[in-house]
Amino acid sequence: METQQMVREEKKSLAFFETKEAKGRLAFRLFSSSIFIGICLIWVYRLTNIPSVGERGRWVWIGMFIAELGFGFYWILTQAIRWNVVRYYPLKQNLSQSSDDKLPGVDIFVCTADPKLEPPAMVVNTILSVMSLNYPTEKLSVYLSDDGGSQLTFYALLEASHFSKHWIPFCKKFNVEPRSPEVYLTQNFDASDFANAQVVYQGRPNVTDQFFLKKQYEDMKNRIEAVINKGSVPEELKNQHKGFLEWNSDVSKQNHQPIVQIVIDGRDTNAVDSDGCRLPTLLYMAREKRPNWPHHFKAGAMNALIRVSSEISNGAIILNLDCDMYANNEDSTKEDLCFFMDETRGHQIAYVQHPQKFNNITKNDLYANSSPAFYKVELPGIGGYGAALYCGTGCFHRRVSLCGSKYSKENKGLWNLETTRNDKRTVTELEEASKVLASCGYEEGTRWGKEMGLIYGCPVEDIVTGLTIQCRGWKSVYHNPDNTAFLGVAPPTLDIVLVQFTRWSDGMFQIFLSKYCPFVYGHNKISLGAQMGYCVYLLWAPFSLPNLYYAIVLPLSLLHGIPLFPEVSSRRFIPFAYVFLSKNIYGIAEALICGSTLKAWWNLQRIWLIRRTTSFFFAFIDCIIRQMGLSETTFSITAKVVTEDVSKRYQKEIMDFGSTSIMFTVIATLAMLNLFSVVGVLMMFFWGSEHEVMEMVISQVFLCGLVVLANVPVYEAMFFRKDKGSIPASVMLKSVGFASLACLLPLK
Numbered sequence: 001m002e003t004q005q006m007v008r009e010e011k012k013s014l015a016f017f018e019t020k021e022a023k024g025r026l027a028f029r030l031f032s033s034s035i036f037i038g039i040c041l042i043w044v045y046r047l048t049n050i051p052s053v054g055e056r057g058r059w060v061w062i063g064m065f066i067a068e069l070g071f072g073f074y075w076i077l078t079q080a081i082r083w084n085v086v087r088y089y090p091l092k093q094n095l096s097q098s099s100d101d102k103l104p105g106v107d108i109f110v111c112t113a114d115p116k117l118e119p120p121a122m123v124v125n126t127i128l129s130v131m132s133l134n135y136p137t138e139k140l141s142v143y144l145s146d147d148g149g150s151q152l153t154f155y156a157l158l159e160a161s162h163f164s165k166h167w168i169p170f171c172k173k174f175n176v177e178p179r180s181p182e183v184y185l186t187q188n189f190d191a192s193d194f195a196n197a198q199v200v201y202q203g204r205p206n207v208t209d210q211f212f213l214k215k216q217y218e219d220m221k222n223r224i225e226a227v228i229n230k231g232s233v234p235e236e237l238k239n240q241h242k243g244f245l246e247w248n249s250d251v252s253k254q255n256h257q258p259i260v261q262i263v264i265d266g267r268d269t270n271a272v273d274s275d276g277c278r279l280p281t282l283l284y285m286a287r288e289k290r291p292n293w294p295h296h297f298k299a300g301a302m303n304a305l306i307r308v309s310s311e312i313s314n315g316a317i318i319l320n321l322d323c324d325m326y327a328n329n330e331d332s333t334k335e336d337l338c339f340f341m342d343e344t345r346g347h348q349i350a351y352v353q354h355p356q357k358f359n360n361i362t363k364n365d366l367y368a369n370s371s372p373a374f375y376k377v378e379l380p381g382i383g384g385y386g387a388a389l390y391c392g393t394g395c396f397h398r399r400v401s402l403c404g405s406k407y408s409k410e411n412k413g414l415w416n417l418e419t420t421r422n423d424k425r426t427v428t429e430l431e432e433a434s435k436v437l438a439s440c441g442y443e444e445g446t447r448w449g450k451e452m453g454l455i456y457g458c459p460v461e462d463i464v465t466g467l468t469i470q471c472r473g474w475k476s477v478y479h480n481p482d483n484t485a486f487l488g489v490a491p492p493t494l495d496i497v498l499v500q501f502t503r504w505s506d507g508m509f510q511i512f513l514s515k516y517c518p519f520v521y522g523h524n525k526i527s528l529g530a531q532m533g534y535c536v537y538l539l540w541a542p543f544s545l546p547n548l549y550y551a552i553v554l555p556l557s558l559l560h561g562i563p564l565f566p567e568v569s570s571r572r573f574i575p576f577a578y579v580f581l582s583k584n585i586y587g588i589a590e591a592l593i594c595g596s597t598l599k600a601w602w603n604l605q606r607i608w609l610i611r612r613t614t615s616f617f618f619a620f621i622d623c624i625i626r627q628m629g630l631s632e633t634t635f636s637i638t639a640k641v642v643t644e645d646v647s648k649r650y651q652k653e654i655m656d657f658g659s660t661s662i663m664f665t666v667i668a669t670l671a672m673l674n675l676f677s678v679v680g681v682l683m684m685f686f687w688g689s690e691h692e693v694m695e696m697v698i699s700q701v702f703l704c705g706l707v708v709l710a711n712v713p714v715y716e717a718m719f720f721r722k723d724k725g726s727i728p729a730s731v732m733l734k735s736v737g738f739a740s741l742a743c744l745l746p747l748k
Contacts, residue, residue, distance in 0.1 A: 016094050016338035016346065022085035022380070032079050035582055039072045041575035045566065057562040060553055060747050064564055067546035074543050080532035081381030088383070088477050090338035092331065104340075105139045105315030106333055107399075109305045111298055112323040113147040114253075120156030121182070121224050122324055122489075127157065129179035129327035130319070131164050131280050132171040135334065141266060141281035141313035145301040149256045149286040151247045155233045156224045157284050158241055161263045163220045164282075169275040170213055171330070178487065180326035182221075183359065185214045243284070258288040258438040260308060260431045267423070281313055285438060293440040296449060298392070299461035303453035306402065307437035312430055318402060322393040325356070325488040332485035336396045339477050347409070348386075350401035350474030351466070354394035354481075355379060358490035364599040366653045367497045368607035369490035372594035373587075375480055382533035383478030387526050389537070390466025390476070394486045398474075402465075404452035407473030455516075459507030464516050467534065471525040492642050492650035495659040497607075498615045501540075502663075506619035509541035513627060541623055544616035551613050551670050551707065552742070555677030558700040560747050565699035576699070606710040613670055614663040649725050656725040657717040668718060668727055668735030671711035673742055674704045680743075 046065040051058040108130045112118045123144070131142050146153045167181055178184055227233055238244035243261040251257075264271050266281030273279055287304040289295055296303075302320065309315065317340065319333070329335070336352045355375040365371070382389060401407070423430065436442065443449060449456035454465045470476060479485075491497045515521060518531040518538070557564055566572035591601040642650075649656055657664055681701055685694055694701075717727045718735075 014094070014343040015091060016342040017088055017090045020087050020089065021384075022087065025083070025085070029083060031582070031586070032082070035579055036076070036079075038575040038579040038582070039068075039075065042068060042579065043072065045572055045575070057557070057564075057747065060557055060562060061564065063549055063553060067549045070543065070546035074536075074539065077532045077536045077539070080529045081378050081536060083381070084384035084529055085377060085381045086384035087380050088339065088479055090335045090479070090481075092335055092338060095334060095338050095341065098341075100136045100139070103136060103139055103334075103337065104317050105141070105313055106135060106317045106319060107309045107313055107315035108140070108142045109145065109302065109309070109318060109320040110143070110323055111145045111147070111301050111305075111320070112153060113298075113301075115148055115150045115152045115228065118323050120150075120153045120228060121221050123153065124156045124160035124224070125180045125182045126321060126323055126326045127160050127282070128164055128167055128181055130321065131282065132168045132176075132179045132330075133327055133333050134172065134330040137168075137278045137280045138266060139315070141283070141309065141315060143283045143285060143305050143309055143312075145305050146284065146286045147289075147295075147298075147301050148253050149251065149259065149289065150253070151233050151244060152228055152231075154243060154259075154261065154284050155227055155237065157263055157282070158243075159220045159224055161282055163216060164264075164279065165273045166213055166216055168279070169273045169277065170209065173275075175330065177330055177483075178326060178328040179330060180328075181213075181217045183326065183487075185217055254289050255291055256286065256289055258435040259284070259286040260434040260438060261285075262312070262427045262431060265427050266313070283308070283312060285434075287438040288435075288440045290440050294456075295440075296456045297459075297461070299449065299454035299456055299465075302461075303443070303448050304438045306399075306453050307442070308434045310399075311434045311437060314399075316399055318397040318399055320393060320395055320397070321486060322488060325393050325486045327485070328487045329481065329483045329485045332481075333396075335481060335485075336479065339479070340396075340398060345475075348407065348475045349398065350407075350469045350476055351388075351390060351395050351397045352477045352479050353379075353383075353388045353391055353466075354479055354485045356391055356394055357484050357487055359487040360490055360492065360650075362651065362653050364597055364603055364653060366603060366650065366655065367491065367494060368600075368604040369497070371591075371604055372596045373590050376594045377590060378536075379478050380480065382530060382536075383476070385527045385530035385533065386475035386477075387470050387530035387533065388466075388476040388478035389534075390462045390469070392460075392462030393488070395462075401469055401472070401474050402453065404447060405472070458510050458514075459503050460511070463508060463534075463537070464511050467511070467516060467518065467522065467526075470530070471522055473525075493646055493656040493658075494610075495656070495661060495664075498611070498661075498663050501611050501615035502619045502622070504619075505540040505616045506622050508538040509619060509623045510626070512538040513623070540611075540616050541620035544612050544620055547609070547612035548617055550703075551609070552673065553747075554700055555674045555704050555707075556742065556745065556747055558677045558697055558704055559680050559743055561697065562747060563696040563700070567695055568698055569695070573699075602710075606713075609707070609710055610667055614666050617666075618663065645724060649723070654723075654725060655713045655717065657714070657727045657731075658725045660728050660731055664727065665731050665734050665738070667711075668714060668731055669738045669742075671708075671714040671718075672735050672739035674707040674711065675715070676739055676743055678704050678708050 046061070046068060050065070051061055110123070110126055110130070112123045127142060127144060133140065144157055170176065171179055176184055233244065246259045261284045262281070263284055264279050264282035266279065271279045285305065285308055287301060306318070317337070339349050339352050340346050357375070358370055361370045379389065446452070454461045455468060458464050466476065491500060511517070512535065518526070518534040522531045554564070565576055588598065588601055592598070646656060678701065681697065714727070717725065718732045
């Protein structure tokens with residue numbers, strides 16, 4: 001008996017992470033079941049009260065029934081990710097008992113594609129932040145993929161490599177967080193900051209070191225920006241590194257040879273920082289691009305990095321980050337290794353996904369870029385099935401799972417601890433060998449992009465890649481630590497937000513229509529709950545149709561006096577009222593519990609309305625056209641640079657509508673249509689319409705009134721604001737015209 005107890009305690013001591021189910025699961029399931037009953041009663045009401053043939057409003061009613069079937073079906077899908085919320089907690093103290101020799105090599109991938117849209121100064125801040133993570137430098141390698149093939153980015157990386165000799169020891173000596181020099185060094189400091197550091201570290205830190213480092217950073221940044229503004233690297237600077245010989249007059253963004261340059265060789269005992277400690281490996285790669293060869297966007301860049309890194313360092317763990325996602329938590333790598341190195345469950349885990357959080361979110365999250373409920377409920381919910389979504393950044397991968405291997409219990413405990421740092425080849429020999437792996441023709445006739453690496457043919461290569469990994473038997477973990485691991489930059493304009501969501505929803509609907517549909521591809525491979533969880537996001541695009549129908553038909557039917565809901569005094573109205581109030585009260589409570597504000601919740605409702613009637617709808621149209629073979633997959637890079645006036649409006653939480661995009665015409669048209677309907681019915685009421693008629697349409701007045709309230713910023717931008725973020729006159733005139741014409745349409 002005593003021996004069994006000792007065995008149990010020993011196993012517990014070997015555990016590197018634990019899982020906890022969310023509280024109140026039974027109560028929530030009972031609550032959601034009651035809503036489902038209400039939805040069924042609404043369906044029954046719609047089905048049993050269809051107007052007779054020839055009766056006014058028959059087809060509008062049938063359309064409402066179909067739309068509410070869509071709402072109900074989608075709501076059922078969303079419950080899958082709320083019924084099984086599980087949270088994962090690393091036990092870092094147990095891992096700390098292991099020696100550094102037992103830690104696997106970690107290769108970090110950072111991808112950039114355009115020095116104009118993604119400033120090199122921002123990119124190297126991300127590079128410097130991950131180079132300084134609290135992890136043995138001899139086991140750390142950092143790779144920058146530059147799909148722009150720009151010598152400007154390469155120059156910025158060289159500058160960063162010099163500055164890292166001062167930044168890395170400073171971070172590790174004084175426990176600096178965040179690890180991005182731009183973010184850390186622009187904060188205000190006083191002596192108390194250093195006094196706090198002194199408690200942790202022996203030896204008094206010198207305040208002048210802080211200002212010396214800040215000057216070093218500002219000088220580096222100024223040199224980088226001077227070169228960027230000039231548009232080329234001066235000859236005297238080119239002569240300082242052989243890598244610039246790769247660029248000549250024939251090199252362009254879409255046509256160049258593979259470029260691989262080892263900027264810091266981690267094997268070199270002379271590659272040390274200012275404290276004499278070894279530096280991590282740092283490499284620049286611009287994979288080969290030719291006009292007649294497909295390059296598969298970010299997925300192609302990632303696959304090239306996987307192959308090149310296997311030649312250089314071959315770390316067992318891969319972390320991939322977007323170029324604007326800097327390391328905020330110094331111990332994020334060790335925390336995530338707890339999941340991979342757990343004695344009993346670690347061998348099952350393919351990747352650990354972190355939430356994509358941002359450092360520039362306004363108090364009330366103007367564009368709903370960072371919904372706390374999404375991070376704290378939805379993503380942990382699908383993660384509870386062992387099927388956390390791969391979101392393309394902030395994700396730690398097990399290399400073998402990313403390279404197409406199927407899960408096998410035989411892999412338990414196998415780590416590539418030695419990596420390839422004992423490789424005796426010279427830097428030049430390694431670079432030349434790696435160039436072959438980064439060439440256009442290397443993948444021809446191979447499984448890359450099909451069964452190995454990231455999957456090709458979809459704008460959201462991350463989602464479909466995560467799904468295929470899970471269907472090979474692997475599990476995945478969603479980890480949302482209190483001390484956020486990585487922080488990025490949220491889009492500060494509505495235009496960028498809508499373009500992003502158009503691309504995402506288009507790509508995810510492509511997955512649903514392809515062989516990778518979770519209900520087909522994932523059948524008997526992942527749980528039904530995981531399949532449903534995936535489809536919550538894959539069906540964003542078609543879900544636009546019932547939303548758009550509601551946004552158009554409700555105000556038009558109101559103007560034409562066609563009642564679409566039972567009278568408020570009727571018992572048949574109870575299911576409608578219960579479902580509406582229950583869902584929204586729960587949504588508010590969930591948002592507040594997760595740390596949001598009431599105004600942020602309201603902003604989220606507004607943005608969801610806009611997304612569903614613009615981004616998702618246009619994504620649906622684009623996807624259908626592509627399925628018909630009338631267009632090809634494209635990829636748009638999100639701009640990371642905005643003007644000062646745009647930034648000021650964003651910080652003041654003033655919405656930016658300064659675009660002539662067709663999506664803004666749709667937004668303004670729907671806003672005006674609902675305004676016309678509410679004003680029109682109120683005028684009829686005050687001019688003597690019968691109160692009985694008003695009672696029949698009061699529900700429609702209420703819903704259209706909510707849409708009007710949600711669109712208050714749109715009306716302000718159309719009629720009152722004069723800044724550059726206001727709605728252009730051409731958009732305003734078109735929207736008023738379209739809304740007026742819509743009011744004249746007959747309804748049947």
